[in-house]
Amino acid sequence: MKSLRLNVSEDRQTIHGRHSRPSNSINATVENISIDVMMDIFSRLSSKSIATCRCVSKLWVSILGIPYFTELFLTKSCALPRLLFVCHKDSELIVFSTPQPTNPYENSSPLAATYHMKIPFGRYCDNIRPIHGLVFIQNEQRFKLASVICNPTTRQTLTLPKPKTRKRLHILSYFGYHPMEKQFKVLSMTERDGISVEHQVLTLGAKKLSWRMIECCIPHCPKFEGICINGVLYYRAFVDISSNIFMIVCFDVRSEKFSFIKATEPFIIEAKLINYNGKLGLVMSEGRQYISGKRRRFEMWVLKDSEKHGWIKNTYELPPLWQYGITVELLHFVGVTGTTNEIVFSPTYLADLFYVLYYSFQRKTIRVVEIQGMGGSKKKNWVQMFIDHVEDVRLM
Structure with a gap:
């Protein structure tokens, strides 16, 4: 102080x-x-x-x-988290946000979405990750891979330099943040024959943005989403491209060291990674990352001990969705809120009537929250939702 x-x-x-x-x-x-x-x-x-x-x-x-x-x-923003929505419309990513409901005991009034910004969208964009007020987006434009950091609050974007690589190899990147150091980093890997051969790190905030080569002790094949929890970046990978042995890779953002959690349980490769009260959690329903009207049972595993690789499993079943007027076919897992300890579900596509679901682990009840102002469409424009987003007024 x-x-x-x-x-x-x-x-x-x-x-x-x-x-x-x-x-x-x-x-x-x-x-x-x-x-x-x-x-x-x-x-x-x-x-x-x-x-x-x-x-x-x-x-x-x-x-x-x-x-x-x-x-x-x-x-102060951390005490008032928001819901963040990234919508795909007509070759653009459109970013909205709303206040995050804080009363777990009743359905809230419809929430009006606040428009923030638009970002050009390429052929595909399957890597979007918000952390601590910033959003990392990796997409392809004109057959060129581009990574962008954007701040929805200030409507600023920062295009990152391309990682160093001798050949045109596939590049996969992850976004991390260390809360004690207050430092953002991007971990990037180039793959050859499915195995990561080059590992590079870029630190935001440096006078000159540049990539640094780092060492990884075990070759692996990263293929799946990542999540950063308390300064540790987690993502899933195969040991090699032809093996059924898979693992969770742990990358310490501060020390830039790798560690690994090996496993043979199928849930590790199938489930969605979430932050469960500061611990790594995985959730799925019958091998999928979504529920439906017929498939309402889901399982959640929480990593109890990263060194001993111990997991705690719980099984839940939602009440019949029709009781809440829910007719959408699929609802994807979003995550568990840090304020109300509820798991959140979201539709995959925009619609005139767009809502999100909160399921209480303790009361076994659902509350429905309608989101207004993002605009429906006859086209199937997908939308990704994120919880516990905070506003950062710092200029990049």
């Missing part, structure tokens, strides 16, 4: 020195208000209002750019 106050004091002196002679009445009035009070006021505003305030004066831009303020705003 002492160092934090010192940094704020230094920032205050820098700002006052930079704007010691107010050029207009707004700055003159602001000079009579302490920086601490102004940051407290700004932290109570919405992210949209913060963007407007940045247009008022250079003094306000300086205050809103202080690292202490951006961390203060982010801390």
Whole structure:
């Protein structure tokens, strides 16, 4: 706390020195208000209002750019998580968000989606991962693979440099964040004959974005989604392309070291990876990552001990969906909320009536939340939903 106050004091002196002679009445009035009070006021505003305030004066831009303020705003945002939606429409990815319902005991009123931004979309885009306010997107445009980091709150995008590779090999990337170091990293792997042969890391925030080669002790074949939990990036892989032996790869974002959880249980390769109260969880229904009106039973495994590879299994069954007016054929697993400890389901495609489901593990009940404002379509435009998204007003 002492160092934090010192940094704020230094920032205050820098700002006052930079704007010691107010050029207009707004700055003159602001000079009579302490920086601490102004940051407290700004932290109570919405992210949209913060963007407007940045247009008022250079003094306000300086205050809103202080690292202490951006961390203060982010801390308050973490207490008010949001639902994030990435929709595919007409060769574009459209990003929306809504407040995340916090009352687990009743169905909430319809939530109005807030539009954030559009991102050009290529031939395919099956790697989207939001972490701590930023969203990593890997897609193909004009037969070229591109990785983009976007901030839905500030509507900024950052195109990452291409990983170093001598030949045109398949590239698979994962997005990670370490909460103690407050550091974002991208792990990228190039594959030859299905096996990862080059492992590279890019650290966001560096003056010059560049890839660094790192060593991996065990060759493997990464093929599946990843998830970052408490500074550890998890993804699934085969030992080799012709083997039925698979594993969960653990990549420590801070140390950049690999470890592995070997397994023969089929659920590890079939299930969806989720964050269950800070632990790695896997969930599936009869070998699939979705439920339907007929297939309402699902299993969830939680990693109890990463060293001993111990898992805890629980089985659940949803009440009949028709009781809640649910007619959609498929509902995909999204994750377990950190605030209400409910598992969330979402449709695959946009529709005029779009809703998400929350299932309570304790009460064995469902609540339905309608999402409005994303627009339906006659085409089957897919949508991916993410929970516990936070707003970050830091400029990239």
